[in-house]
Amino acid sequence: MAEAIAAPGLIGKSSARSTAERREAHSGWMLSLPALVLLFMFILLPVAAVILMSFTDYELGYTGFKWVGVENYADLFTNRTFKRSLWNTTVYTAIVAPVSIFMALGLAMLIESEGIGRSFFRTAYFLPVASLLVAMATVWQYLFHPTIGPVNALLRLVDIEGPNWLGASGYVLYGLSIIGVWQSVGFNLVLFLAGLTAIPRELYAAAHVDGARSSWDRFRLVTWPMLGPTTLFVTTISIINAVKVFETVKTLTEGGPNKASEVLLFTIYQEGFVYLRVGYASAMTVVFLLILVILMFLQYRIQDRQVHYS
Amino acid sequence: MNANTFTLGRALRLFIVSFGALIFLAPYVFMISTAGKAQSDIFSSSLNLIPQNLSYVANFTKALTRVSMTTLLWNGVVVCALIFVIQVVIAIPCAYAMAKLKFRAARVMMVLVMLGLLVPIHATALPIYVAFDRAALLNSYFALVAPFTISVFGIFLFLQFFRAMPDDLIHAARLDGMSEIGIIARVIVPNAWPAITAFAIFSVVAHWNDLYWPLIVISNQSYATPPLGLLYFRAAEAGDDYGALMAATLIITFPLVAAFLLAQKRFVEGITMTGLKG
Amino acid sequence: MSKLSLRNIHKAFGGNQILKGVSLDADENEFIALVGPSGCGKSTLLRILAGLESADGGEIVVGDRDLSPVPAADRNIAMVFQSYALYPHLTAAQNIAVPLVMRNLTRAQRLPLVGPLVPSQRKAIATIKREVRDMAVSLKIDHLMDRKPGQMSGGQRQRVALGRAMVRRPSVFLMDEPLSNLDANLRVHARGEIVELHRRAGVPTIYVTHDQAEALSMADRVAVMIGGALLQLASPQVIYDDPQHIEVAKFIGQPRINLFASQVAEDGMVAMGNTRLRPAETLTAGTPVTIGIRPEFVAVSRNSQHGLPAHIDRVEFLGSEIILYCRLDAVGENVIAKLSPSEGAGLAAGMPVRLQFDADRLFVFAEDGRRLPSLPVNADVALETAHG
Numbered sequence: 001m002a003e004a005i006a007a008p009g010l011i012g013k014s015s016a017r018s019t020a021e022r023r024e025a026h027s028g029w030m031l032s033l034p035a036l037v038l039l040f041m042f043i044l045l046p047v048a049a050v051i052l053m054s055f056t057d058y059e060l061g062y063t064g065f066k067w068v069g070v071e072n073y074a075d076l077f078t079n080r081t082f083k084r085s086l087w088n089t090t091v092y093t094a095i096v097a098p099v100s101i102f103m104a105l106g107l108a109m110l111i112e113s114e115g116i117g118r119s120f121f122r123t124a125y126f127l128p129v130a131s132l133l134v135a136m137a138t139v140w141q142y143l144f145h146p147t148i149g150p151v152n153a154l155l156r157l158v159d160i161e162g163p164n165w166l167g168a169s170g171y172v173l174y175g176l177s178i179i180g181v182w183q184s185v186g187f188n189l190v191l192f193l194a195g196l197t198a199i200p201r202e203l204y205a206a207a208h209v210d211g212a213r214s215s216w217d218r219f220r221l222v223t224w225p226m227l228g229p230t231t232l233f234v235t236t237i238s239i240i241n242a243v244k245v246f247e248t249v250k251t252l253t254e255g256g257p258n259k260a261s262e263v264l265l266f267t268i269y270q271e272g273f274v275y276l277r278v279g280y281a282s283a284m285t286v287v288f289l290l291i292l293v294i295l296m297f298l299q300y301r302i303q304d305r306q307v308h309y310s
Numbered sequence: 311m312n313a314n315t316f317t318l319g320r321a322l323r324l325f326i327v328s329f330g331a332l333i334f335l336a337p338y339v340f341m342i343s344t345a346g347k348a349q350s351d352i353f354s355s356s357l358n359l360i361p362q363n364l365s366y367v368a369n370f371t372k373a374l375t376r377v378s379m380t381t382l383l384w385n386g387v388v389v390c391a392l393i394f395v396i397q398v399v400i401a402i403p404c405a406y407a408m409a410k411l412k413f414r415a416a417r418v419m420m421v422l423v424m425l426g427l428l429v430p431i432h433a434t435a436l437p438i439y440v441a442f443d444r445a446a447l448l449n450s451y452f453a454l455v456a457p458f459t460i461s462v463f464g465i466f467l468f469l470q471f472f473r474a475m476p477d478d479l480i481h482a483a484r485l486d487g488m489s490e491i492g493i494i495a496r497v498i499v500p501n502a503w504p505a506i507t508a509f510a511i512f513s514v515v516a517h518w519n520d521l522y523w524p525l526i527v528i529s530n531q532s533y534a535t536p537p538l539g540l541l542y543f544r545a546a547e548a549g550d551d552y553g554a555l556m557a558a559t560l561i562i563t564f565p566l567v568a569a570f571l572l573a574q575k576r577f578v579e580g581i582t583m584t585g586l587k588g
Numbered sequence: 589m590s591k592l593s594l595r596n597i598h599k600a601f602g603g604n605q606i607l608k609g610v611s612l613d614a615d616e617n618e619f620i621a622l623v624g625p626s627g628c629g630k631s632t633l634l635r636i637l638a639g640l641e642s643a644d645g646g647e648i649v650v651g652d653r654d655l656s657p658v659p660a661a662d663r664n665i666a667m668v669f670q671s672y673a674l675y676p677h678l679t680a681a682q683n684i685a686v687p688l689v690m691r692n693l694t695r696a697q698r699l700p701l702v703g704p705l706v707p708s709q710r711k712a713i714a715t716i717k718r719e720v721r722d723m724a725v726s727l728k729i730d731h732l733m734d735r736k737p738g739q740m741s742g743g744q745r746q747r748v749a750l751g752r753a754m755v756r757r758p759s760v761f762l763m764d765e766p767l768s769n770l771d772a773n774l775r776v777h778a779r780g781e782i783v784e785l786h787r788r789a790g791v792p793t794i795y796v797t798h799d800q801a802e803a804l805s806m807a808d809r810v811a812v813m814i815g816g817a818l819l820q821l822a823s824p825q826v827i828y829d830d831p832q833h834i835e836v837a838k839f840i841g842q843p844r845i846n847l848f849a850s851q852v853a854e855d856g857m858v859a860m861g862n863t864r865l866r867p868a869e870t871l872t873a874g875t876p877v878t879i880g881i882r883p884e885f886v887a888v889s890r891n892s893q894h895g896l897p898a899h900i901d902r903v904e905f906l907g908s909e910i911i912l913y914c915r916l917d918a919v920g921e922n923v924i925a926k927l928s929p930s931e932g933a934g935l936a937a938g939m940p941v942r943l944q945f946d947a948d949r950l951f952v953f954a955e956d957g958r959r960l961p962s963l964p965v966n967a968d969v970a971l972e973t974a975h976g
Contacts, residue, residue: 015565019502021412024411024412025411025412025413025414026413026552027407027411027490028407028408028411028412028413028415028416029407029413029415030490031404031406031407031411031490031494032403032404032407032408032415032419034400034403034404035400035401035403035404035460035465036404036419036422038459038460039422039426039462040402041455041460042434042438042456042459042460043426043429043434043460043462044422045437046427046433046434046436046437046438047433047434049436049437050433050434050436050437053436053437060440066850079530084441106320107327110323110326110327111327113323114320114323114324114327116324117327117575120331120333121327121328122574123571123574124331124334124576125330125331125334125340125577126574126577126581127334127335127567127570128334128337129515129581130421130515130566130567130569130570130577131563131566131567132518132519132536132537132540132559132562132563132566133519133521133537134519134521134536134537134540134541135536135537135558135559135562135563136337136559136563137538138540138544138555138556138559139337139338139340139341139556140337142340142344142552142555142556143336143337143340145552148352148552150336150340179961182334182337185334186334189583190578190581190582191581191582194582194974200671200673202669202670202671203673203675205638205640205667205673206667206673206674206675208636208638208639208640208659208660208661209639209640209660209661209665209666209667209687210661210686210687210690210752211661211662211686211687211690211691211756212661212690213659213661213662213690217690221675221690222675223685225427225675225676225677225678226676226677228677237497244430244432246432246521247418247519247521247522250521250525250541251521251541265432265522269525269526270430270521272436272439273435273439273525273526278436278440281436282432282436285432285433285435286437288432288433289428289429289433292428292429292430292433293428294531296428303415308624
């Protein structure tokens, strides 16, 4: 108000209220400035740089670079390693995501309806999520060892000669998928358990009264639709995490044998940080980023179609 | 009501769930068992869970001498702590401003945050690596920590949490004469502990376990984080000395698993909260 | 049609007796309100009736069929839930259709994709659609049929919930506090509608509520349940004017009934001020009893010489009536009186007054809460002076 009196010509425009507004905007800027600067430095700028570099032939260690247009991209689609890598990632995702989702959903419903040992089971299945994957991958390497590994020793008990899970090109993706499922079920399970607990009990009561006789009827009428948002989220996360598989491959197979376990991030890592072909690796990174964008876009689309539940 | 199906259905249910749990826990059982086995033992009887002649001491000595485990664990703790503290210090004021203050950039920032959620370290690693290489910043705590100082996910999580806080709380604090920083320190943070713990769990689990970025920026063993160190150890052991290898994995897995077992409830709450809102 | 009987229903949760042998009969057109404080077991009784929980003992008979072993889905008992329990992912029309779909379509006909291939599925679905439509029209919600519960107001959701319950013509109708989530205005309006719907449906209805005004205004008979036992089942008027138990008298009536501890005198009478009552049964002198009188039967006067001297603590003006909070000078007990505005004109806090109790309206309760039928005896001068 003091300002308004001092400058009568500006009354209205610089009333006390708009001074307060300006101060609020100023604090807003100040408080978010550090985050903004870092966001630019470590996310926006690097993403822009990756896109730009993907049009160059830049290699680390060399001083200059030249623009090559879409040549890197054209190369990618004739590059057998990259195609193999995309295919392997797809197969791995196609196994790990659905299996870990449905296993988690089934287990969550069993645990939810079972009174005993709820928290014990939750802990047991969740433990792999909290464990260091590189370390547990090493344990799995031992478990999967073709001669001294317990898995094949068990199979031998029932007279099956187990394969070389991580060493045979026909099996390595399945071996890695088993580890992938083992590692991600617990996370999905915890989310499904939370989703199940959030379903109002009265809906099940209503379903009983409305004539839903079998538990399958009640699942179709109440559980499945009510879990919709959780399932959508779990699906997106599971797919993205499967696409990002790296630790187990790097630790156990290095993409082998014979590129049978080349996956997207491992190929990018090799190209960019081992062979130091930054421009080429950038083009791969852009493809990787596009896959993530498409997945997120699909999630938003599906989410939008579901009308808000009360 | 279902007195007859009660026992059978329930027994089946318990069996499935227990059998699954057994399979999920088996790797841990074998890890502990093998860490105590001598080389000969491992080759002769892989299904025997109890070691014939206990070699825990020998295996653990090997694991502790080949690679400096204490350095690894210490590096892990330092890196995770630095990352978490800086993330929170940067993200909370920003989230508060976006949730509770009116300023024009807030909407644009919301878009940036949503875009940022999409971008993992794997996508930004190349240019950051090139820049750090040019600036001779590789092989340092700085290189390990810097790219993670900004957590868009943290901003998003706190934003959701702060939006649910009543505006009147902040108005009252302003009437009491607090500055915006004072409001954050004395009103927002004390009320945001559930979100902060949830985020802490998310952040520490992610960065303790991360292999990709340390693998890229660290080539000097003295800055290695636990996953990277274990990779070195494996390379050094090369062969099939699974006894020592399991001892090493046991040492490295233990801290986070112990933390999880001690604070399970918080872990699960944290994952549920960050999971469902993320 | 059908008549509903509950016989000696028992239920305990972990050694905690929730229902202590409840018996109740409802005629085919009867609307019974089951009222009681929260935790009295009324909701449990309703859930047992619906088949959502099983009783430890007792019988549920509808018509002449014992329903105790029948699962909820096969009982043909409809229920309206407190939260309405509408399926949030289905539209209003789909919600109302659920009971019909579950009952009238076979499992094969219900399957997605495969269902339409099953013969007669289209005809069955057309019938269901028509019935849903008719129900919506009769509830005046036909314009809401494509909305989901999240897009409806509380009152609209409540109607959809009613539609879902009524559409399949149940043999018994249960309602669990269906109005408690509505705002005050809507609630009063909805009372009349539910009663009207009940008349049309013509089946026994059990309506659970903790709101005595709802119970008294809607029901043919009111069942008062306290502590797992059914204390009285009677018409609203009888429940109010002639409570058979002290807990019933305490629970029903606003403001609450005045209660005074007393004991049986040497001559077997019970005295209250200048009024003496003779219990129907002979009681030994000194037996503790409780005397009750409703606030509207306490007369207040400023200049009368009769009645018990008291002071006014507080006056509450409620528009159509005035509530006086008084304190008896002799024993310091609180008495609440309800007056018309004209009777209460000029009264203010701190004033000395005289209170007189309507002798015909005094209740006497035994120590165990049972009502002791008693008749007033003409005033005794000696006693009056002794007390005054």
